[in-house]
Amino acid sequence: MDTGIRYSTTTLACPDPPALADFYAKLTGGEVTFVAERDSASMRSARGRLDFMWVPDYREPQWPEDSSLLHLDFFVTDLATSAEWAIRCGARQYDFQPNAGRCLVFADPAGHPFCLTTVDDLG
Known part of the structure; x- marks a missing residue:
């Protein structure tokens, strides 16, 4: 339908x-x-x-305390290179990284969490 x-x-x-x-x-x-x-x-x-x-x-979200946060995921092919770029753009990397081998969690300049991930196809 x-x-x-x-x-x-x-x-x-x-x-x-x-x-x-x-x-x-x-x-x-x-x-x-x-x-x-x-x-x-x-x-x-x-x-x-x-x-x-x-x-x-506006109140900056807190990661991972605000556990119901929506966050954005961005697929990358090279996690280390993309992480360096994100930091140069103004992101900050969180200390808490629940899956650092395949996904890194950052905060944008307003504090929204987002992930750079090498996982692209889950379905």
Whole structure:
């Protein structure tokens, strides 16, 4: 049955949407495609789009304490090289790494956790 529902994007709350769009565009080799002052921004890469929304009382997530966090996964072929790039882009690597052989967990500049992973096909 065609419901007409189609996945569009993931939107991250943050204190500075244009800056976070810049970060993810640089990280993924994408580009910032939309900025509405400080309120919202979008970026697109070859594999999809991310949107960013300003929240006045934004609170940085805590990893792994906020265990119900949504996080983004990015497939990489070389974990070490990609980790170095993420740090140069402005990410910080968390101390707690539950699967460091195949996946590394970082925080973006607003504190959202994201993973660089060599696991691409789970289904």
